[in-house]
Amino acid sequence: MNFVEMLHAAERRHQSLLCVGLDPDPARFPHPWRNDPARIYDFCAAIVDATADLALAFKPQIAYFAAHRAEDQLEHLLAHIRVAAPHVPIILDAKRGDIGSTAEQYAREAFERYGADAVTLSPFMGFDSIQPYLQYPGKGVFLLCRTSNPGGDDLQNQRLASVPGQPLLYEHIARLAQGPWNLSGQLGLVVGATYPQEIERVRALAPTLPLLIPGVGAQGGDANATVRAGWRGSAQQTEALIAVNSSRAILYASAGADFAQAARREAERTRALLQAARPLGAPA
């Protein structure tokens, strides 16, 4: 199964559009694990176990591991997800972007070392910085398009005077990803839940691509508006998926010993909000 097929299968199996983000911050762990980076694996594995049947995808954020010299724990975590949640694809949030020869090493890290099913990338350095990842058949590649942060405007909302139609930069990225760059059907786009109008625009420009949409939960994005803007489906089938990510709101729903149960409750709540927002006539 390729990444997109895995995503569709997980969506059907778990009736979920929720991507559970794994951004482990030891300073927010419950006692007695607080401030102990050696517990990153234990914390994340408990979250995975508590949400395995609720998630459309898991998204570990690599910086939260690397900053604590915990890459070995990340490897171990991906191996655990394969066993505990074998139907749930893993998006490694790395946001890489570099010249081809270096990108080859990053691609190897994501797909061979960690065994991720998909990766997030910055498209800033152009198509040759994306190509090495496309050499891995069946793997998914999400390109940053219209990010959830306020500073996303600085570049992404600039107009490109030299491109026919003078699109905004994020619109141009969406068109490239839907069209000429998507040689092997592996591309998807990242669009922030904090900007539903832009999600709608990206969806219009990229009708068949999976969208990774972070920004509900801690960043305050509206789950209902997000789904209505980005979800494409009919009564018969889902045409193009969205994976709506929430990290901190789930991970730190409780600071106590009940953190995993609280994470499950918050994941259930978010999943239900996303399901309820699907347009009428769409598959339940």
Ligand SMILES: O=C(O)c1cc(=O)[nH]c(=O)n1[C@@H]1O[C@H](COP(=O)(O)O)[C@@H](O)[C@H]1O
């Ligand atoms: O690529 C991402 O995942 C991403 C893109 C974006 O535009 N905004 C964004 O917040 N993210 C990531 O999504 C997660 C959001 O976390 P919460 O705000 O805690 O739900 C973090 O891991 C971010 O790095």
